[in-house]
Amino acid sequence: MKFSKPHTLKQIASLINVKFVGSEDFPVLGMNEIHVVESGDIVFVDHPKYYDKALQSNATIILINKEVDCPEGKALLISDDPFRDFNTLTNHFKPFQASSSAISNSAIIGKSTIIQPNCFIGNNVVIGDNCIIHSNVSLYDNTIIGDNVEIHAGSILGSSAFYYKNRPSGFDQLKSGGRVVIENNVDIGAACTIDKGVTGDTTIKEGTKIDNQVQIGHDTVIGKKCLIASQVGIAGCVIIEDEVTIWGQVGITSAITIGAKAVISAKAGVSKSLEGGKSYFGIPADDFRSKYKEIASIRKIPEILERLKQQDK
Numbered sequence: 339m340k341f342s343k344p345h346t347l348k349q350i351a352s353l354i355n356v357k358f359v360g361s362e363d364f365p366v367l368g369m370n371e372i373h374v375v376e377s378g379d380i381v382f383v384d385h386p387k388y389y390d391k392a393l394q395s396n397a398t399i400i401l402i403n404k405e406v407d408c409p410e411g412k413a414l415l416i417s418d419d420p421f422r423d424f425n426t427l428t429n430h431f432k433p434f435q436a437s438s439s440a441i442s443n444s445a446i447i448g449k450s451t452i453i454q455p456n457c458f459i460g461n462n463v464v465i466g467d468n469c470i471i472h473s474n475v476s477l478y479d480n481t482i483i484g485d486n487v488e489i490h491a492g493s494i495l496g497s498s499a500f501y502y503k504n505r506p507s508g509f510d511q512l513k514s515g516g517r518v519v520i521e522n523n524v525d526i527g528a529a530c531t532i533d534k535g536v537t538g539d540t541t542i543k544e545g546t547k548i549d550n551q552v553q554i555g556h557d558t559v560i561g562k563k564c565l566i567a568s569q570v571g572i573a574g575c576v577i578i579e580d581e582v583t584i585w586g587q588v589g590i591t592s593a594i595t596i597g598a599k600a601v602i603s604a605k606a607g608v609s610k611s612l613e614g615g616k617s618y619f620g621i622p623a624d625d626f627r628s629k630y631k632e633i634a635s636i637r638k639i640p641e642i643l644e645r646l647k648q649q650d651k
Contacts, residue, residue, distance in 0.1 A: 339515050340368040341431055341535040347399065347413050350380070353430055355424040359405065362411025366399055369427055371557065373575055374538040380427070382420040383621065421503050425438035425513045428537070432515030435461045448485065453499070468521070478534065490550070493530040495520070499556030500575060501536060512536060521545075521562075527552065533574070536568070543580075555592065567604070579614060584610060588623075 347364035367378030381397035448467035466485035478496025504510040516535025527550035538577035573592035583603040597614020607621035
């Protein structure tokens, strides 16, 4: 998330009432999660295990719960609760805006685009030319839709990230200030859900086709010309490269990469990054050859046990 104008370190520290380490006029340009931070961004970290990763990231402002040695060219915001204060900043720079109509006055809708009855089009939504948005679709604030996109009935784009901190009082949600971006010539089936990024974008690239009842988590990027069949669940921060095929009921864990032109068979469980250009199946998903060898070995177990039993007689 980039701010509409640059702020200073002192201004940001004042917003969340924390101590800072660095020059008062140190420039702050935005805030992001660690996997998408750039120079000028704030990143938060609240566990010693991840201090070094945050301090060595591309972020130049680290919101942290302990005063540590500050790397050259960076600044610190010292907070007793970085998670809470990151939420405070999200609420400040991307506050929730209530809508007073089914189609917001701030929405931009392109030429020859059809919006069917009972749709919700939120604030600052942009929809390109020649699109069809079927009934009961909800496009939350700031969603971007390209040209020649079709979204079938009941799909929801822009819901919050499933991202929580476990506290003694219960689960505390990390606020979502990002967007969903759908590029040109994408089809989205009925009853799909696509969560917006926490601070960045959840992106579906040009030409990808998505079946009914697919869930796509926050900050995931799906490449060009992918095919995703029904009831696939994709967690947050996944990168799926171009021309990947994913068949029905596949589950994909967070923060992994699926290489270009990979094929994942139905009901596979993907728990690690997969190389492109290969076919995979099973739980956990593995290359077809490896999995067939594994299955063949398992089938031989009764035979081996029987042979050992005969030897013992």
